[in-house]
Amino acid sequence: MSSTMPIAATANSPAQAAPVKLSVDHVNMTFNRDGKTTPVLEDINLQVHEGEFICLLGPSGCGKSTLLNTMAGFLSPTSGAIRIDGEPVTGPDPRRIFVFQERGVFPWLTVEGNIGFGLFKLPEAERKQRIAHYIKMVGLGGFEQSYPNELSGGMKQRLEVARALAVNPDMLFLDEPFGALDSITRLIMRGELLRIWQAERKTIIFVTHDIDEAVQLADRVVVLNQRPASIQQIVNIDIPHPRDLSSPRYLELRDGIFHQIGLAHHV
Ligand SMILES: Nc1ncnc2c1ncn2[C@@H]1O[C@H](COP(=O)(O)OP(=O)(O)OP(=O)(O)O)[C@@H](O)[C@H]1O
Numbered sequence: 055m056s057s058t059m060p061i062a063a064t065a066n067s068p069a070q071a072a073p074v075k076l077s078v079d080h081v082n083m084t085f086n087r088d089g090k091t092t093p094v095l096e097d098i099n100l101q102v103h104e105g106e107f108i109c110l111l112g113p114s115g116c117g118k119s120t121l122l123n124t125m126a127g128f129l130s131p132t133s134g135a136i137r138i139d140g141e142p143v144t145g146p147d148p149r150r151i152f153v154f155q156e157r158g159v160f161p162w163l164t165v166e167g168n169i170g171f172g173l174f175k176l177p178e179a180e181r182k183q184r185i186a187h188y189i190k191m192v193g194l195g196g197f198e199q200s201y202p203n204e205l206s207g208g209m210k211q212r213l214e215v216a217r218a219l220a221v222n223p224d225m226l227f228l229d230e231p232f233g234a235l236d237s238i239t240r241l242i243m244r245g246e247l248l249r250i251w252q253a254e255r256k257t258i259i260f261v262t263h264d265i266d267e268a269v270q271l272a273d274r275v276v277v278l279n280q281r282p283a284s285i286q287q288i289v290n291i292d293i294p295h296p297r298d299l300s301s302p303r304y305l306e307l308r309d310g311i312f313h314q315i316g317l318a319h320h321v
Pocket residue numbers: 085086087092094112113114115116117118119120121263281
């Protein structure tokens with residue numbers, strides 16, 4: 055297979071039969087700073103369906119975070135349109151939650167306090183019930199009164215995911231959320247996120263530069279080129295969960311993406 059040969063198309067995933075949740079139409083993004091113009095996104099077109107798990111994959115600095123930030127409404131594209139539920143995205147929306155690579159938990163609040171932070175409008179009984187539900191879901195039972203500095207990196211990350219889910223967002227934007235974790239914790243956290251996603255079926259857009267991570271998690275992997283990023287290929291990962299990471303199909307898709315990105319013979 056050559057480095058530019060696309061991976062053979064496969065049948066659509068069941069998620070692609072769901073209505074379109076987010077659409078990106080002809081999006082271009084150029085940064086202007088100190089008289090210097092940097093084109094970052096070039097004619098991006100993508101439709102994400104309700105309940106789909108999408109990974110944006112590409113080399114460092116290609117524009118993944120910029121694309122995620124435009125989808126989430128933190129940045130306005132130079133041209134083109136982003137719509138969620140058919141409505142133009144004009145700014146960040148509390149119904150959609152962004153989880154940053156740097157941990158966003160509040161160090162001065164306990165686990166309970168962190169998860170309950172966005173729930174202040176709920177009646178006390180419902181708030182408590184919601185907090186307990188998510189503490190159980192992410193396996194932090196027994197640590198309700200602990201502060202973030204008393205938790206491991208993986209526990210903090212689970213807390214952040216629980217805090218994001220507790221406000222019942224309809225979409226999650228995750229920017230390399232496990233980037234700072236060691237490889238074993240990363241594997242565990244991927245499993246945790248998949249378990250939560252299967253239970254809650256939120257639409258997830260997940261940025262990574264880790265090919266294995268993308269193939270383990272996503273319904274579809276959007277492979278981006280070097281900056282200015284355009285979509286090189288969208289790869290359907292037609293393997294049911296739990297995925298066997300040594301299956302021929304897994305290895306075929308993973309190696310196909312390595313070829314696609316031009317990294318097949320680098321290591
Ligand atoms: N606000 C900004 N102003 C000017 N240039 C920017 C701005 N934000 C990002 N860039 C530039 O846009 C390019 C893409 O950055 P971006 O963070 O989107 O890449 P990325 O693919 O997410 O990178 P990484 O994987 O390393 O996090 C980089 O060259 C960066 O310097």
